[in-house]
Amino acid sequence: MKVEDLTLFTVVVKLGSFTAAANALDLPRGNVSRRISELEQDLGVALFFRTTRQLSLTQHGEAYHQKLLKALEALDQANDAAQQVSDSPKGKIKFGLLPESDGPLQEIIFSFQDKYPDIELDIRIINNGFLEMYPQGLDLAVHGGELLNSNIIARKVFGLERVLVASPEFLTLNKNINNIQDIKQCDCICYRWPSSGIENQWHLNDEYLQVKTKLTSNSIGFVKNAIIHGRGIGFLPQILIGDEIRNGQLIHILPDYRSEKEDIWLLSPEKKGISRVTRLLIDHLLIEMPKLVSLS
Known part of the structure; x- marks a missing residue:
């Protein structure tokens, strides 16, 4: 047995x-x-x-x-x-990441592996940690937004802000974007949530902006690339587009308009199901992930 x-x-x-x-x-x-x-x-x-x-x-x-x-x-x-009592912890961790979050988190994951070379990481791209934790056998998952009632432990990591962005080429053709109402006259690119429709109401400065769109996708990567290619204005998590803003591929427009913060969580099974190696990764992520906000 x-x-x-x-x-x-x-x-x-x-x-x-x-x-x-x-x-x-x-x-x-x-x-x-x-x-x-x-x-x-x-x-x-x-x-x-x-x-x-x-x-x-x-x-x-x-x-x-x-x-x-x-x-x-x-x-x-x-x-x-x-x-x-061992200097080199061993084990395997199944870690669920939200779409496109693997890019910002890669260096953090690599530094963890450098520190603990005998721990195997199995990275899965998921849409919802609460729904996929047990069906995919995950030990840990990143989750954004509201929490669901369940036997899953949630640890808050940071609050995430979204920003309005467009490409330099798009802004050359649409020069009269001076306030939030001007956004309504522009083509916008919207993300489609896997389970809850199109994200076409953007929350900025305590008000909701209903935008028009001719292009939607359930891939946040496709949305980002479409914005870079001048197809319209987007409303994306700043942490996912920091490099594109710094290298000039995207322009942060109307920076005085701030989004409502979206909480980012680390999810894990109920406490008795957490292995030592998973606890080590949790501790590492809780220290390193908040640094991404200042870098973005």
Whole structure:
């Protein structure tokens, strides 16, 4: 009976299906089903009721699950205690990043790997840490905006501001942009959220500006490049376009108009699920990520 199989059992229970557990752990579904069957054979009891539509715990499975969670937590604590005396922590971290945030965070991630060369990082691009934490088996994720009620721990990192930007070529053709009302007469490029529509109401100086757009995308990278190519005005997080503003590809327009700050969070599973190596990355990010705001 392997610890990996016991952990697999708890993941199947948490996610409710063999397929979801396979996706979270990057395993073939058949591998998950076989290993759970072998675990049941070793124990001599059925852990799950299986139907075509539903997977649920038997009475034996429920009792086993409750005891196993405590045992695995104790094992994790023992492993952490052993590693604390080691000069080189080892382990793997699945880290979820929002689209386009990998650029600003790369140097921070690289410096962490230089400090802890035996820790493996698996970087995933995600849209929502709350929704994807368990299905993707993430240990840590970056999240922007509102928090959802869940059994996920959220740590605030900083407040993010958006700015109005356009290319020099666009501003040459549209010279009469002197106040926020002038934006309404210009073509704008808007981001489409994965689950909540087009971001065409821009919050500036405590008022909402309804903009017109002929170009939208659910890729923040596409939106940024379209603005650089003179297709319209954009409203982007300053942290994502600091380099483009500094090298003159984008111009920060109407700088007196400030956006409402959007909170950026680090999400992780409930405390008993955090490994020592994940805690090391959390501590590193909480120190280094706020520096990005001053640099932008």
